[in-house]
Amino acid sequence: MDQNTAKTLFEQGATLVILDFPANMEFGIDLDTFATGPKFSGVKMIPPGIHLIHYSMASAGQHGMRCSLVHDFAQRELVVRKWDRASEQLACVGSEDVDRIRMGIRSIEPGLGAYPMMGEGVRLSCSRWRRLSSHITQQTIGRVLPPQGCFSSATGSFYEDEEMERARAQLAKGSIGVEEHPVDALDRFEFSRIDIRHSFPKNAAPATIRQLSLDKSWLLQKSLAEIWDTPRELLGEFQLAFLIIMVGQNFSGLEHWKRLMHLVLGSKGLLETTAEPFVSMLRILRAQLAECPRDFVFMVFDQDNFVASILSTFVLSLYECPGDHVELDKEVNELRELLAKLFEIHLPLGEQLQQEADVEVGEYAPQVVDL
Structure with a gap:
């Protein structure tokens, strides 16, 4: 210089x-x-x-x-x-x-x-x-992070509360208690609360519940209207959750990162009307994975097979969606190439996923259980 x-x-x-x-x-x-x-x-x-x-x-x-x-x-x-x-x-x-x-x-x-x-x-x-940070704003920082934008590897969030509740429910019939550790309320991430399992309106008909349990479009539109001012804020929170994990060395962001990915890429119905925010989400995800150590990527893909599953579901949804999707197809292909080149992970083609889905019709088709 x-x-x-x-x-x-x-x-x-x-x-x-x-x-x-x-x-x-x-x-x-x-x-x-x-x-x-x-x-x-x-x-x-x-x-x-x-x-x-x-x-x-x-x-x-x-x-x-x-x-x-x-x-x-x-x-x-x-x-x-x-x-x-x-x-x-x-x-x-x-x-x-x-x-x-x-x-x-x-x-x-x-x-x-x-x-x-x-x-x-x-x-x-x-x-x-x-x-990695293009969509993060001062509003994102102020809403999600503790005061002054400071956190540590030990900073928690409501996801730990959910884990505690699940553990308490599992042990409710036994004599073993769950030890509670008080956490400073100020030293917490305030991630936006997204209940990905209840992605349908209250009192919805059974048919609607079945449809919207598989298609998160209603929940995404509702969340954009009630939580984030713009799609950029959602994407900024997705980026911030990743940076909390990868740079801040705090895994409280992992569940939120996965949940936001599911919310966007699981919104099959919106594919017929807009390419956004799908293009931005895939572009951000590609940039994130390019910075990840191999061990971390394999851990994320192997953990409950979530990332591989949601990406495959999105590829199939895009393949089944009528019309041309030049920009989205380009992003999917570039993500597929990156996964294969850096991690030897192979994201199936839409045609292949469609053939596999056709085999699962009839009595072998997946069943949706009303909660």
């Missing part, structure tokens, strides 16, 4: 200053992680937009619980945090400290690392990050 380009990026980009940050910490921004030295004071040249700061203690090659901060950086914004030894987290500082740092920013600059513009190989790190 030449001197003029570096100067422009420094003046136009945002800056994160961290006071009293310890050396030998694991510190990262977005997709890049490194060990801090004794002079580390933060990051400069941060492109405007959503970014995820993450850090953890490192000792004898072992890393502690990861803490994260998601912030929507404005152009030329200065964000100042201070290391709190007691909590081992980054704390906010007062406006007077921010003004002081701003006046003396040139003296701190030698300790500021430049935002990593290059990732592995020739792929731009910032371009990869934008593909």
Whole structure:
């Protein structure tokens, strides 16, 4: 990078200053992680937009619980945090400290690392990050994340409550109790609540229940009207759930990520009227899988076979839907190629899935049970 380009990026980009940050910490921004030295004071040249700061203690090659901060950086914004030894987290500082740092920013600059513009190989790190965070807004952050956009590997959500209720119901007839662990109500993800199993109106006729149990279009339209202002907010929450898992190292986002995928890709009826948000969902999913370690992808695909099943269901729905779907067909084919190339996972063609479905007619056809 030449001197003029570096100067422009420094003046136009945002800056994160961290006071009293310890050396030998694991510190990262977005997709890049490194060990801090004794002079580390933060990051400069941060492109405007959503970014995820993450850090953890490192000792004898072992890393502690990861803490994260998601912030929507404005152009030329200065964000100042201070290391709190007691909590081992980054704390906010007062406006007077921010003004002081701003006046003396040139003296701190030698300790500021430049935002990593290059990732592995020739792929731009910032371009990869934008593909993973393009739909996340400040509204998404404020609605889903705990105060100040901060969370850790231990932050929970209502999904843990659901697990507890299921465990309690299973043990209700026995003498073994379920130990409860109180959780700070402020330290929770507020994911949008989607009951994917009840995707039909109250008091619906049995025939309607059967239809809408297989087609999530009614639930998707209802959720868009009542929960999210725009489809972008839904997709932003899908992206944020993934980043909570992959970068924040918190698996509370996994169930929500799966549920939102099911909600969109399971909306067969909407395929006849619109290609959105299916195109965006598939494009985002492809970008996410491209960043995943092989072990994680195999775990997600093997776990209750959900991802493979919903993708196959969507491919069959698209194949059965009348009309041309050039853009959607392109996205499905690119996703199929990525899965085969990186993970040796083969997504069947629509024609093949149709032939398999035809075999299951009659007494072998799947049965839908009214709940």
